[in-house]
Amino acid sequence: MLFDKVAILGIGHIGSSLARVIRRDGLAGRLVAFDASGAHRDKAIELGIVDAATGDMGEAVGGADLVILATPVGSFADLAAAMAPHLAAGAIVTDVGSVKMAVIRDVGPYLPASVHFVPGHPIAGTEFSGPTSGFAELFQGRWCILTPPSGTDPEAVAKVVRLWESAGSMIEMMDAGHHDRVLAITSHLPHLIAYTIVGTATDLETSLQQEVVKFSASGFRDFTRIAASDPVMWRDIFLNNREAVLDVLQRFTEDLTALQRAIRWGEGEKLQELFTRTRAIRRSIIDARQA
Template sequence: MSTVLYNRVALIGLGLIAGSMSLAMRRAGVAGEITGFARSQATRNTAAEIHLVDRVCDSPIEAVKDADLIVLAVPVGAMGAVMAEIEHVLKPGAVVTDVGSVKKSVLEAVLPHTPEGVHFIGTHPMAGTEHSGPRSGFAELFDNRWCLIVPPEGADEAEVEKLERFWRALGSNVERMDPEHHDIVCAVVSHVPHLIAYTMVGVADDLRRVTDQEVIKFSAAGFRDFTRIAASDPTMWRDVFMTNKEASLEILGRFTEELFALQRAIRTGDGDHLHDYFTRTRAIRRGIIEAGQDTDAPDFGRAKKGT
């Protein structure tokens, strides 16, 4: 199934997602030439050194010239500015996509800079690790993960389907969603959980009665997973909350409401309330295992991985 879908693919941004896309495109044989650009000279040097893409370019204009598919893989707050920079050199019929975690604000920022005859279709590969930078990519990152496809109103159906084929070739499962629904689903399953993890790690760091040394030394299951989450890229996450404000605040409001109910149960000694609540959450976990999003192997102790 090694069919070239896009003769030339340009990656703007060369971090974890773009790097993994390049490696996955090569594995699948779906791209002719892959060009790449990153704002930072150090990132460009590293990308060139490890041959992350076929050709590292010194400007976004150079990278997107004659490209059939352009991938904006920069923090969501920077999408509009990048699009404004390249709009005049985009080839008629070219497809531009982004890989940001927020869709409503990205479409708002990017569509005014999308020329007639160029197709903008948003995508959100729901995959990642806590690492970032050009060395962090790997070809298997998208395998069996979801990629949400978020076309704007009136998008060209043939181009949307082609882009879905592309993501499937990279290993993903695809599903279409409208921008508003996308943003609330992601606030629940990703954005607010990240904010909470960041907060908990910050609390631990502040606490005078527990030393830093102890927090690090005795970080067992629970906190250790939180620090893993909280180690993700700060700029990317700042932009997520700046641009998905409405949905994030709604879910945060619900979260604090529920947390206060549990806090009250602790204060009043209402063990039944806690037990019922804790029992209910187990079913969701089972659903996730059955849906194939995770394995059932014990992970907390990590002993079986020989650490």
């Protein structure tokens, strides 16, 4: 048994998936969910994925040796302030947020010196939300990035590593700022663009919009899956990784403008050259078995 008591704050898609892993592998003596939503708490109990579910922070984190933040990152500062007085000495606090600099900024200052903070980010998830959408295999074969600040207790880091290894993940250690830059291009920009194009389509006149749905298999469909992700979670990601997102977005719009010009002026070679180059990166992803 890895932990005596684990508290998961937020029993949504990721939180409930992790609860299923902890339960399946018997990693905790006791597993408690904290959630502001009564419906989520009831569902978690009904699903049998936690021992208890509560809206009382002291009850949730009191005596826990592992606390996992699994709500949208915009709520982390408030959560940290609320849980700080109840944290046991020696407890490990970790999270699953998609940005890491802002999380360290928002949570770090509230934690007592006796508590170990090991920020984390599993590169996994579907477009579905809530406790019923979780499943234990979600993290299998996927990366989990940990960004412990230098000087973090190695034993605390090792225990979080073992949790994610138990979930089937591969672990990568990274500087928080570097994490935010990498994810801005691999995740945040793709989501922003998908949200935009689906938004552009929903603003079309009604008749055209129905045809967009009907003929979506021609490319559009792939964007709608991404653009169906949790709205609050993604609002918080963009607000909390602002600089890195705006930076890659600037590069993207420059490149798009260049392509727009090539189409307007009929520069076929430029188009073909780019379209040939982009094929290679798909090959790399298949080779890296991330396809």
